[in-house]
Amino acid sequence: MATYATNEFRAGLKVLLEADPCSIIENEFVKPGKGQAFNRVKFRNLKTGRVWERTFKSGETIEAADVMEAEMEYLYSDGQFWHFMKTDGSYEQVEAGDAAVAEARDWLKEQDTFTVTLWNGDPISVTPPNFVDLEVAETDPGLRGDTAQGATKPATLSTGATVKVPLFVNIGDVLRIDTRTGEYVSRVKS
Amino acid sequence: MTSDGPCWEPSCDIKALNVRARMLRITRRFFEERDVLEVQMPVLSRHAVTDPAIECIRTRDGRFLQPSPEYHMKRLLAAGAPSIFSIGPVFRADEAGRWHNTEFTMLEWYRIGFGADDLMRELAALIDALIGPSDYERRTFAGLIALDINHATTDELDLAIADAVARLRDKRVFVTGYPARQAALARISKGVADRFELVINGIEVANGYHELTDVEELARRLTADNLARCERDRPVRDIDRAFLAAHARGLPDCAGVAVGFDRLVALKVGARAVADVMPFPDDRA
Numbered sequence: 001m002a003t004y005a006t007n008e009f010r011a012g013l014k015v016l017l018e019a020d021p022c023s024i025i026e027n028e029f030v031k032p033g034k035g036q037a038f039n040r041v042k043f044r045n046l047k048t049g050r051v052w053e054r055t056f057k058s059g060e061t062i063e064a065a066d067v068m069e070a071e072m073e074y075l076y077s078d079g080q081f082w083h084f085m086k087t088d089g090s091y092e093q094v095e096a097g098d099a100a101v102a103e104a105r106d107w108l109k110e111q112d113t114f115t116v117t118l119w120n121g122d123p124i125s126v127t128p129p130n131f132v133d134l135e136v137a138e139t140d141p142g143l144r145g146d147t148a149q150g151a152t153k154p155a156t157l158s159t160g161a162t163v164k165v166p167l168f169v170n171i172g173d174v175l176r177i178d179t180r181t182g183e184y185v186s187r188v189k190s
Numbered sequence: 191m192t193s194d195g196p197c198w199e200p201s202c203d204i205k206a207l208n209v210r211a212r213m214l215r216i217t218r219r220f221f222e223e224r225d226v227l228e229v230q231m232p233v234l235s236r237h238a239v240t241d242p243a244i245e246c247i248r249t250r251d252g253r254f255l256q257p258s259p260e261y262h263m264k265r266l267l268a269a270g271a272p273s274i275f276s277i278g279p280v281f282r283a284d285e286a287g288r289w290h291n292t293e294f295t296m297l298e299w300y301r302i303g304f305g306a307d308d309l310m311r312e313l314a315a316l317i318d319a320l321i322g323p324s325d326y327e328r329r330t331f332a333g334l335i336a337l338d339i340n341h342a343t344t345d346e347l348d349l350a351i352a353d354a355v356a357r358l359r360d361k362r363v364f365v366t367g368y369p370a371r372q373a374a375l376a377r378i379s380k381g382v383a384d385r386f387e388l389v390i391n392g393i394e395v396a397n398g399y400h401e402l403t404d405v406e407e408l409a410r411r412l413t414a415d416n417l418a419r420c421e422r423d424r425p426v427r428d429i430d431r432a433f434l435a436a437h438a439r440g441l442p443d444c445a446g447v448a449v450g451f452d453r454l455v456a457l458k459v460g461a462r463a464v465a466d467v468m469p470f471p472d473d474r475a
Contacts, residue, residue: 029285031352033397034244035351
């Protein structure tokens with residue numbers, strides 16, 4: 001089993017901590033002038049997204065986690081699992097559960113490409129692209145006369161997500177959404 | 191175009207160099223006004239320190255780059271020098287990080303007839319002059335950590351104090367009353383080391399002692415250091431006979447302190463790392 005020593009720690013390194021795959025966010029070398037050296041390390045648990053800090057004695061080792069990211073196309077959901085297929089030409093498919101899909105669920109449109117994080121080959125998280133284009137499934141009719149700046153109304157998208165949109169948006173419009181904030185960016189000509 | 195070669199540019203801006211130069215001038219003026227003599231100590235010496243937490247860099251001819259000017263400065267004091275200060279480069283192996291660079295600038299001074307309290311007052315006055323005035327708190331080592339300092343292991347104490355110190359954000363704190371076994375070269379009085387550290391915004395800036403003068407106690411400490419080195423699988427260091435001989439002749443009653451000058455410059459300009467105030471840190475030098 002591969003391991004990493006504290007002097008190999010750097011941001012982005014994937015390691016196993018308390019049996020969960022984690023990514024190192026920050027590694028700080030700490031040494032009192034007259035004391036021994038430590039590494040204070042900030043991790044993100046790749047399964048839960050939770051961030052925590054641990055201190056290691058310099059020279060300690062931790063196990064490497066077999067974690068990789070793959071670009072995958074979203075195929076369909078069978079009600080229990082979300083199915084993705086690798087875009088590298090291998091057509092290899094994986095099924096992601098609730099916990100892995102998590103917040104990405106709001107943006108899953110068939111045939112769009114997502115970043116899937118695999119641990120020992122199993123998907124543990126799905127990251128949408130920063131921007132997705134989705135069709136409006138439901139919203140109140142557009143009010144042509146209302147030009148009030150900044151006025152919004154709710155709209156339900158084809159994926160089921162609800163976002164705030166300007167009053168001129170109509171059912172059938174395709175909208176660009178910033179997945180990091182869940183906010184409307186613009187209307188896309190289709 | 192970027193290339194894969196090392197970066198030729200300095201890592202800090204000219205503003206930081208100006209601040210550093212001004213702080214050096216203030217420091218020299220501060221000591222001149224107090225009749226403390228500037229001395230320049232060797233960077234290269236036949237001896238490494240025995241301190242188990244400090245590794246010296248060995249040169250090809252078997253000598254060592256000095257991790258502090260302490261040994262030589264104490265030999266000067268034993269030879270009758272007045273109060274002295276030194277500012278210059280020191281080297282510590284395997285220390286690299288946000289607040290560490292293998293080579294760094296150390297300001298160290300010794301005051302004849304001073305105790306730890308006198309020296310803490312003088313250090314506070316210098317810090318005020320260098321980075322602006324503020325209040326200073328006093329905390330004891332035992333009061334900062336949740337462990338019993340007499341029973342916890344040295345590893346546990348090191349870790350606990352490092353974490354406690356990091357939490358002392360947005361203030362200047364003198365930590366006093368170090369455990370006797372972490373006395374290094376400080377006297378022991380009433381069961382604790384007569385030693386202090388200054389922590390500013392969670393960063394260790396200075397380490398001072400009411401200096402140990404007893405030559406027999408010194409010999410015992412240096413030997414104990416080597417024993418600790420054995421336990422940690424670190425190389426044992428020859429004891430510096432000249433250093434011992436100076437104490438046999440007689441080190442005057444004095445207090446001394448070492449200040450990490452680069453960290454002070456970083457605090458002054460609000461930098462997040464010493465590399466931001468050094469033109470050529472480890473990865474560019």
